Amino acid sequence: MTQDELKTLVGRAALKYVPLGQVVGVGTGSTVNKFIEALATIKDQIPGAVSSSEASTERLRAIGIRVFDANEVEDLAVYVDGADEIDGQGCMVKGGGAALTREKIVAAQSRRFVCIADESKRVQVLGKFPLPVEVIPMATQRIVRQFAALGGTARVRLQDGKPLVTDNGQHILDVTGLAIRDPLAFETEVNQWPGVLTVGVFAQQKAAVCLLGTSGGVQALN
Numbered sequence: 462m463t464q465d466e467l468k469t470l471v472g473r474a475a476l477k478y479v480p481l482g483q484v485v486g487v488g489t490g491s492t493v494n495k496f497i498e499a500l501a502t503i504k505d506q507i508p509g510a511v512s513s514s515e516a517s518t519e520r521l522r523a524i525g526i527r528v529f530d531a532n533e534v535e536d537l538a539v540y541v542d543g544a545d546e547i548d549g550q551g552c553m554v555k556g557g558g559a560a561l562t563r564e565k566i567v568a569a570q571s572r573r574f575v576c577i578a579d580e581s582k583r584v585q586v587l588g589k590f591p592l593p594v595e596v597i598p599m600a601t602q603r604i605v606r607q608f609a610a611l612g613g614t615a616r617v618r619l620q621d622g623k624p625l626v627t628d629n630g631q632h633i634l635d636v637t638g639l640a641i642r643d644p645l646a647f648e649t650e651v652n653q654w655p656g657v658l659t660v661g662v663f664a665q666q667k668a669a670v671c672l673l674g675t676s677g678g679v680q681a682l683n
């Protein structure tokens with residue numbers, strides 16, 4: 462199976478975790494786009510979604526799913542999103558699509574995080590995928606130096622030759638050279654650095670379930 466087919470497989474499998482009659486939290490990325498396609502088949506049975514990005518909002522609306530502002534909904538039963546890396550404990554690196562801050566907000570408001578990913582995302586130790594960090598631009602160089610002190614190399618993510626601007630009007634650093642052996646401690650520390658809006662380690666909001674697309678089918682890891 463191709464990577465795209467594996468994404469379709471897990472996108473469809475996630476439907477089983479969506480309680481009918483309730484608003485669903487929707488993440489961002491190419492795997493989630495498959496989930497949104499699958500969601501279209503039950504769109505008349507859910508009131509709508511809370512979305513983690515402008516891109517997902519646009520897709521949801523295009524297929525006729527109402528998108529609620531996060532402030533309109535107190536809590537969500539489930540949040541479905543992809544990951545750039547996931548370890549054996551459900552901790553993840555996310556933000557490859559630059560939506561990490563809103564993803565963490567919607568994940569925090571959800572009772573259950575269902576991660577959908579193809580098997581290439583499964584790792585022993587987080588950190589091989591460049592770690593996305595959303596930063597307030599005036600703090601960029603200070604944060605670059607703080608990562609250097611940890612042995613990491615941080616680079617500003619570019620789009621068309623200029624710093625990419627997130628849905629929140631901020632910039633993204635991608636950090637290589639890290640091996641994140643204690644994701645919870647790492648997330649807690651980096652989140653406290655002045656100017657860091659969100660670090661792309663999801664340990665406080667880790668996955669309760671991971672639906673992993675493999676050539677043998679969907680594996681559900683709890």
Ligand code: 5RP
Pocket residue numbers: 488489490491492493542543544545554555556557558559560561564
């Ligand atoms: C976006 C994300 C995505 O969930 C992550 O990058 C995985 O994306 P894809 O499903 O396209 O591989 O965190 O900010």
